[in-house]
Amino acid sequence: SDVMKDYTFMQVIGQGSFGKVHKVQDKKTGAIYACKEIDYSMMKEKEKELLVHEVNTMKDLSHENIVRYVNRYLDKQTGKLYMVMEYCDNGDLARYIKRHKNERRYISEDKIWSVIYQLLSVMDYCHNRAKSGQKVIHRDMKPGNVFLTKDGSLKVGDFGLCRLLDNDDFAKTNVGTPLYMSPEILAKQSYTEKADIWSLGCVFYELTALVPPYVATNLDSLKLKVKVGTRASLPAQYSQELKRLIDSMLALTPSARPDSSVLLRNQKVSEMQDRLTPQVEQINQVPLRESLEDWNERLNKKEMELQVRQDKLQRVQTEIKKREGRTYYM
Structure with a gap:
């Protein structure tokens, strides 16, 4: 069916290399959604495969902190694909960090632990979604892919680069956003879900320091900085526990990085889980x-x-x- 028949297109809320993101309204229910309009007519075969993959992955993922997939429409005449998804009405984590940086004020540690729990919960779900014997690696975790909602919860989106890995499989494609890329991906080596742990460590670091751990003007300089491992220490007001957690995630060797299930058992993370998990959910379990x-x-x-x-x-x-x-x- 035609996306234009079902939805009213309200405004463009984002722009990317292959299309736009619209804010749309369901004509029947009045509900607001985000609709990704992707022009696949100009795409290479590999890019089309990635796109099909994103749609299929989004359809399969169901977690309260992952942007919910609603529907898709294919318009073969114009070569466009429309993906209708949950609308997050409060911007993204990149904007949130930028606002604090501009106002010269740090993000409270309590808020940071809340973000840590929610994002680790998503990673744990993706990495251990092994019912099908496969785990999902996001491969592009960065503040711009974490969306905020009015109720204060976070939603991870943009699974365009994510990849399904058979257990013990090593992926070998060099993708992602350089500033948050793990050393093994920067070095074009094979990698596992521990690459996501590194990227998340970079996001958590940035929540405290308001800048990524390694910043460089070109890729070679970035590779060198990451390899040497020199980064500014976190601002003094944050606890040792938070610093230890972030340091462990930014270990150069993938095997030295704890996996998501270990990180979720951290005392502070567990405490935050107890605070954020609604009673109803606990009953349902x-x-x-x-x-x-x-x-x-x-x-x-x-x-x-x-x-x-x-x-x-x-x-x-x-x-x-x-x-x-x-x-x-x-």
Whole structure:
């Protein structure tokens, strides 16, 4: 069916080398979405493959911190593909960092731990989505691919470069954004999902320092800086725990970088998970019968605690009245 029949195109909210991103409105429901308009007529065969891959990957991914895929439309006459996705109404992390840099104020550590938990949760889902025996490597994690929503949550988008890896497979294509590229990709060596861990480490570093860990004017200079590993230390107000986490992710050797499941077990990350995970979700994770029993047990416990407090209160009140010389019974 025709995308123009189903959606009203409101405004262009982004522009890329192969097309635009529109803000659109569903004509039936009035819901707002983002629609990627991609001109594939000028693409080389390899680029078309990447595009088909992005669509198929987005369709398969389902996580609260990943931009939700809605629908796709193919217009063979004009050579355009339209991808309708969830609309994130609060810009991206790159803009958020830039705003803090311009205003010369650091991002609070609490906020940074919140971002860390949400992005690690996405990476863990992608890297360990091994039901099909395959893991998804994003390969282009950067602040510009992390979108903000009004409720404060984050959504990872742009899986255009991501690649499905069979377990223990090594990918060998040199893609991604240079400033966030892992040393093994910069060196054109084979790599695994640990390349994403490096890129995320760069994003977390930038949230603290407001600049990426390694900045250079050309690729050779960047490669050298990364290889030597000299980067400015993080601003003094951030905790040692945060610094240790980021340093571990920016280990030069991929095997020395912890994987997402290890990073999620970090005490601070776990604490943030407890704060951000809604009660409802926690209930949904246990079988209903078990959760009802748990709730009953919890309620009974609370009732007993309240009874004990009430008894204590009555005893105290009686004691006070006795001392005042008037025996008083409730």
